[in-house]
Amino acid sequence: MTPDRPVTATDVARRAGVSQATVSLVLSNNPRARVAEATRARVIRIAEELGYRPNVVAQSLVSRRSFALGLLVPDLSNPFYASVASGAERVAAEEGYALMLAETVEVTAARHLEAWRARQIDGVILDALGARALRDVPGMAQMNVVMVDEPSSTFPGVASDALSAGRQMAEHLLGLGHRRIAILGPATDVHGVRQRERGVVQALRSAGLTLPSNWLLRVPPTAAGGELGMRTLLAGAERPTAVACLNDLIAVGAMKAAARTGVAVPRQVSIIGCDDLELARLVTPELTTIAVPARELGARAARLLVRRLAGQGAPASTRMLPVRLVVRGTTAAPEGSA
Amino acid sequence: MTPDRPVTATDVARRAGVSQATVSLVLSNNPRARVAEATRARVIRIAEELGYRPNVVAQSLVSRRSFALGLLVPDLSNPFYASVASGAERVAAEEGYALMLAETVEVTAARHLEAWRARQIDGVILDALGARALRDVPGMAQMNVVMVDEPSSTFPGVASDALSAGRQMAEHLLGLGHRRIAILGPATDVHGVRQRERGVVQALRSAGLTLPSNWLLRVPPTAAGGELGMRTLLAGAERPTAVACLNDLIAVGAMKAAARTGVAVPRQVSIIGCDDLELARLVTPELTTIAVPARELGARAARLLVRRLAGQGAPASTRMLPVRLVVRGTTAAPEGSA
DNA sequence: TTGTAAGCGTTATCAC
DNA sequence: GTGATAACGCTTACAA
Numbered sequence: 170m171t172p173d174r175p176v177t178a179t180d181v182a183r184r185a186g187v188s189q190a191t192v193s194l195v196l197s198n199n200p201r202a203r204v205a206e207a208t209r210a211r212v213i214r215i216a217e218e219l220g221y222r223p224n225v226v227a228q229s230l231v232s233r234r235s236f237a238l239g240l241l242v243p244d245l246s247n248p249f250y251a252s253v254a255s256g257a258e259r260v261a262a263e264e265g266y267a268l269m270l271a272e273t274v275e276v277t278a279a280r281h282l283e284a285w286r287a288r289q290i291d292g293v294i295l296d297a298l299g300a301r302a303l304r305d306v307p308g309m310a311q312m313n314v315v316m317v318d319e320p321s322s323t324f325p326g327v328a329s330d331a332l333s334a335g336r337q338m339a340e341h342l343l344g345l346g347h348r349r350i351a352i353l354g355p356a357t358d359v360h361g362v363r364q365r366e367r368g369v370v371q372a373l374r375s376a377g378l379t380l381p382s383n384w385l386l387r388v389p390p391t392a393a394g395g396e397l398g399m400r401t402l403l404a405g406a407e408r409p410t411a412v413a414c415l416n417d418l419i420a421v422g423a424m425k426a427a428a429r430t431g432v433a434v435p436r437q438v439s440i441i442g443c444d445d446l447e448l449a450r451l452v453t454p455e456l457t458t459i460a461v462p463a464r465e466l467g468a469r470a471a472r473l474l475v476r477r478l479a480g481q482g483a484p485a486s487t488r489m490l491p492v493r494l495v496v497r498g499t500t501a502a503p504e505g506s507a
Numbered sequence: 508m509t510p511d512r513p514v515t516a517t518d519v520a521r522r523a524g525v526s527q528a529t530v531s532l533v534l535s536n537n538p539r540a541r542v543a544e545a546t547r548a549r550v551i552r553i554a555e556e557l558g559y560r561p562n563v564v565a566q567s568l569v570s571r572r573s574f575a576l577g578l579l580v581p582d583l584s585n586p587f588y589a590s591v592a593s594g595a596e597r598v599a600a601e602e603g604y605a606l607m608l609a610e611t612v613e614v615t616a617a618r619h620l621e622a623w624r625a626r627q628i629d630g631v632i633l634d635a636l637g638a639r640a641l642r643d644v645p646g647m648a649q650m651n652v653v654m655v656d657e658p659s660s661t662f663p664g665v666a667s668d669a670l671s672a673g674r675q676m677a678e679h680l681l682g683l684g685h686r687r688i689a690i691l692g693p694a695t696d697v698h699g700v701r702q703r704e705r706g707v708v709q710a711l712r713s714a715g716l717t718l719p720s721n722w723l724l725r726v727p728p729t730a731a732g733g734e735l736g737m738r739t740l741l742a743g744a745e746r747p748t749a750v751a752c753l754n755d756l757i758a759v760g761a762m763k764a765a766a767r768t769g770v771a772v773p774r775q776v777s778i779i780g781c782d783d784l785e786l787a788r789l790v791t792p793e794l795t796t797i798a799v800p801a802r803e804l805g806a807r808a809a810r811l812l813v814r815r816l817a818g819q820g821a822p823a824s825t826r827m828l829p830v831r832l833v834v835r836g837t838t839a840a841p842e843g844s845a
Numbered sequence: 846t847t848g849t850a851a852g853c854g855t856t857a858t859c860a861c
Numbered sequence: 862g863t864g865a866t867a868a869c870g871c872t873t874a875c876a877a
Binding site for chain 2: 245248258259263272274276280283284288421422
């Protein structure tokens with residue numbers, strides 16, 4: 170009964186009657202390794218027989234690379250971030266990297282980044298993390314970072330075209346004839362979200378509308394937040410005929426509040442969201458929203474990171490992914506506008 | 508301008524005028540380290556000044572532990588698994604472990620496990636992975652494994668009480684007076700899901716009902732699957748008055764199909780789900796379902812794993828978490844039963 | 846073509 | 862108390 174410890178390159182070497190270095194040379198198929206064909210074949214065969222697997226930790230120690238990527242998201246319970254994670258994971262796995270995942274909901278971003286740095290992580294993807302959160306992370310500058318939905322001058326990234334998303338939301342409502350449009354969105358310093366808001370506001374201004382300050386309501390970026398916000402709007406003296414919600418969870422919460430209050434959607438009030446979560450097609454009526462390619466964002470971010478690690482230095486710019494309006498059942502012309 | 512390579516224990520030693528070994532002794536606060544108080548203080552101070560962080564990779568190499576946990580889920584885009592992941596991540600972070608995440612949707616479980624093993628991963632959490640998938644993974648037996656919702660004789664685990672979940676679904680419908688009850692569930696070898704189904708079937712039998720074979724419909728575990736299944740049921744010669752869906756996604760898909768077909772829920776057909784995703788409260792009417800503590804499952808699994816790694820050998824049994832019925836708006840007495 | 850040997854940054858066992 | 866020193870498993874000059 171052997172101690173059953175994992176097979177090492179030394180074990181293989183012994184069995185093959187060569188030095189451990191030769192085994193390494195063969196198995197790492199180092200292009201500059203000039204090994205006799207017979208030896209090579211034998212080593213490979215024996216390695217196979219013994220079930221040899223290189224110890225990645227040892228490889229990491231000498232190469233100073235861990236072949237691991239980190240992904241930091243605000244909160245996995247938001248399906249949007251789950252999709253980003255899914256996309257990033259797929260690419261990481263394809264490229265032979267392990268993916269470490271962390272949320273910033275309980276533990277701070279800085280702590281996770283420090284822990285990862287100690288593990289020699291090769292690079293990290295930061296999703297919706299205000300640049301502020303990176304301020305006091307030591308050694309941040311030396312890290313390979315890709316930002317998602319948070320353009321940065323120092324790090325490359327990928328982002329959805331949030332400004333356009335906001336504009337499209339507003340323009341769709343305006344096009345339907347709405348003039349009394351409210352906004353429901355979170356108070357946040359996440360660039361992507363703020364751009365959505367800015368897009369809406371700009372489009373409203375361009376149409377010559379002014380946005381009453383009490384029609385730009387700050388709520389948590391959750392269904393509960395949307396419900397709360399919508400209730401407030403509906404309780405106001407003058408009601409909006411349409412509400413632009415800066416994400417789908419908020420929008421669905423708003424729909425809920427409308428239903429509870431007996432306000433018909435879209436007849437009495439139109440609601441538009443942003444993200445196009447699967448959820449959007451599951452509520453009744455189906456949610457009109459802006460499709461944002463979450464999974465693609467994650468996948469591209471991972472791909473960009475891997476490429477940079479391979480030395481194919483992409484510029485520190487942010488690649489913008491298009492978004493598009495998806496008209497469903499929660500928007501219509503305002504009542505009595507026929 | 509220094510090359511700016513990370514500070515090592517040797518750097519600290521040099522600055523503190525002690526040997527590298529002493530630095531290690533001090534900083535690893537090895538209980539058996541008898542170091543002069545003055546030396547200890549100095550080393551600590553200098554380490555701090557220099558911003559020294561032990562290289563986890565080097566630690567792993569010598570200690571043969573990576574302080575990383577792996578979590579394997581079928582598919583992150585299912586909010587249930589995203590919650591499990593969230594729970595596991597929280598505990599892992601709290602306990603000082605990194606969490607590697609992988610999905611089995613594109614890459615096989617075996618490949619991920621092999622990759623992790625090569626990284627000396629300390630333990631893995633396997634969620635809803637049929638024991639079959641582990642058959643041909645070499646070295647599986649030496650791995651620290653915790654199963655979620657898949658009881659195993661060789662590995663410990665945590666699971667929701669799926670049999671009870673199924674029973675409660677059926678009993679709720681029976682209690683309302685339903686006698687024509689169909690089941691919509693995936694074809695799978697995942698134990699937890701099959702138990703749900705078994706629970707429903709058992710409860711129906713106990714009530715003296717027989718389940719027509721065409722009322723046990725196999726569909727993908729998604730909203731699309733539920734939609735498809737429900738459409739089939741509604742097209743049948745005889746319609747069920749209630750449908751037990753083995754997860755919430757299927758249930759909302761079923762709701763959708765009902766709405767499309769002009770069948771009123773719950774008046775003409777009752778629908779019950781299982782999971783209690785956030786989604787359940789967002790659809791209209793709100794979904795009656797069985798609350799399954801997904802996040803808690805993930806958290807407990809991680810805790811159990813960490814405990815085992817600490818040598819507190821928990822038995823290889825499966826801890827069962829209770830589930831409970833949540834009555835909302837999609838179930839009612841069958842039509843004309845008043 | 847292959848072997849020897851020097852690291853990579855730690856931990857842990859010894860002498861001193 | 863503290864400092865050499867030998868691992869841990871691998872990569873990569875450099876020798877032979």
